[in-house]
Amino acid sequence: MTQVGIIGCGGISRFHYEGYEKAGARIVHVCDLRPEAARPVAERYGARWTSDYRVLLEDAEVQLVSVLTTSSTHREICQAAIAAGKGVICEKTLSDSPEASAEIARAAEAAEGFCATAYMKRFFPAAQQAKRLLADMGPIISLYARTWQPYAELWDETLGEWTKERPSAPVRAYGGGALVCGGSHIVDLIHWYAGRPTRVCGHTTTREGLDFDRATNALFWLPSGAACHFEAHWHPLRYAGYERNGWDERLEINTPAGRLDLYTVTWNQPERNPALLVHQEAESGRVTEYRYPAINPFHVEMAEMVRRFEAGEPPEPSAWDGYVVDQLIATIMESARRGEAVTLRWADLG
Ligand SMILES: NC(=O)c1ccc[n+]([C@@H]2O[C@H](COP(=O)([O-])OP(=O)(O)OC[C@H]3O[C@@H](n4cnc5c(N)ncnc54)[C@H](O)[C@@H]3O)[C@@H](O)[C@H]2O)c1
The missing domain is CATH 3.30.360.10 (Dihydrodipicolinate Reductase; domain 2)
Incomplete structure (x- = not known):
């Protein structure tokens, strides 16, 4: 069973955590700068919570993270998650510039990590x-x-x-x-x-x-x-x-x-x-x-992402797909x- 961390508990987050739940993954750690956003999600899943994403990334139980924060923060958080050896599913857009998105995609490639851009359509x-x-x-x-x-x-x-x-x-x-x-x-x-x-x-x-x-x-x-x-x-x-x-x-x-x-x-x-x-x-x-x-x-997307992650298959859409959109x-x-x-x-x- 894949163990998941959620970073960012705003408007989009329910689609990810409900999707993981349906896919049989286990949410073990939740993060938001606003404790009032993180706490209810953590309580729902009996998970730990933090307002510092670095604490979540240090959690050895977390294998896969959803990055659901404001787009301008995606570069920093995705890079840190890749460096921590976590699989990453980042909400679209992958970042706020093609240069930052290419950096994320290159880092994931070098680490041979799983890094997806969540274009659910x-x-x-x-x-x-x-x-x-x-x-x-x-x-x-x-x-x-x-x-x-x-x-x-x-x-x-x-x-x-x-x-x-x-x-x-x-x-x-x-x-x-x-x-x-x-x-x-x-x-x-x-x-x-x-x-x-x-x-x-x-x-x-x-x-x-x-x-x-x-x-x-x-x-x-x-x-x-x-x-x-x-x-x-x-x-x-x-x-x-x-x-x-x-x-x-x-x-x-x-x-x-x-x-x-x-x-x-x-x-x-x-x-x-x-x-x-x-x-x-x-x-x-x-x-x-x-x-x-x-x-x-979103539920089909999360099920397919978890399946690919568990099977060791590359994600689709990938970080490079996210880069292509940001470049366009x-x-x-x-x-x-x-x-x-x-x-x-x-x-x-x-
Ligand atoms: N797939 C879609 O159709 C779709 C729809 C809406 C939003 N999105 C994407 O989802 C992402 C989030 O959008 P939203 O509507 O949920 O925004 P939101 O503002 O409702 O939520 C963002 C959350 O991230 C938290 N946050 C910000 N920086 C943080 C940090 N450094 N560490 C921890 N938490 C932090 C905020 O406190 C907030 O709770 C964006 O990238 C957006 O483009 C995608």
């Missing part, structure tokens, strides 16, 4: 079925990928109080707005399905009074030679999308063999509706809808700043 059964189908569908000729999340208050005449602190809450906790928060997941799906883009043209918009992007668009040149249009928006359309609740996240992938449409669901209420995959075959026109039970992709995010922003497309060589990639 790969673990919707519909997303996994899309990956399986694509293997036999030939080269991608067009990809359209969007994450539109409802934030009507960012479009109201007066901005809410939560946007006024500097840095604002999303910048402090996640390092940015629409691109880093929702967009990072979709950038991960794009490179998982289509490979690493070779050229990027980015465009980003906000409004006065915000210190983060409200909408980011990009064009990716894909290894197949096709283009991918990507959109990450915090938008005002309250009822848009597959669930008619403003959550409007989907990918349309075209190959000569057909089309896949993948619709995901509201990230923190995945038990309400299942993600949906629609496959249209080019030759016959036959349409297959893949509908699965509405399961929580940085390149979109660089391109937007420069007003021109930027070429990527991926020379550093392990």
Whole structure:
């Protein structure tokens, strides 16, 4: 039975500890700077707790840690965990810069350690079925990928109080707005399905009074030679999308063999509706809808991570996958700043 430490007991943490619990792993040590966040989780599992992550990393019983702190702290904590010989599952984004993420990935490689980036949208059964189908569908000729999340208050005449602190809450906790928060997941799906883009043209918009992007668009040149249009928006359309609740996240992938449409669901209420995959075959026109039970992709993710850790298999998505996403995010922003497309060589990639 794998023995786990949880570092960071904020909003995302329940998805990890409940996932570990379901996967049969044992939570033995819990950490948060705020004792009031760490203590209840520790009590739930009969685990030790601390406000200093170094104390948790010194605990010989801990084999695998989830790093669930603010993104700007991931580099330091992941490096320390790798140096302590622990397996690591780090919430996305792997860090707040591609340089820091490459450092983490290199350290994990040198230590021959287990280091995963937790992009849970790969673990919707519909997303996994899309990956399986694509293997036999030939080269991608067009990809359209969007994450539109409802934030009507960012479009109201007066901005809410939560946007006024500097840095604002999303910048402090996640390092940015629409691109880093929702967009990072979709950038991960794009490179998982289509490979690493070779050229990027980015465009980003906000409004006065915000210190983060409200909408980011990009064009990716894909290894197949096709283009991918990507959109990450915090938008005002309250009822848009597959669930008619403003959550409007989907990918349309075209190959000569057909089309896949993948619709995901509201990230923190995945038990309400299942993600949906629609496959249209080019030759016959036959349409297959893949509908699965509405399961929580975090739970599938944690079960698969624990299985791989116990089997000595490398993690997926890996730290290098996390680096690829962070590099693409940085390149979109660089391109937007420069007003021109930027070429990527991926020379550093392990
Ligand atoms: N997969 C997803 O869909 C998803 C969704 C939300 C957040 N996240 C990611 O999860 C991570 C955490 O986000 P959150 O929403 O839970 O944030 P949060 O602010 O709710 O929680 C972060 C917690 O980490 C603690 N913390 C910060 N620095 C620490 C340190 N040095 N040592 C110990 N504890 C520390 C804070 O006290 C806080 O309780 C971020 O990287 C974020 O990008 C992912």
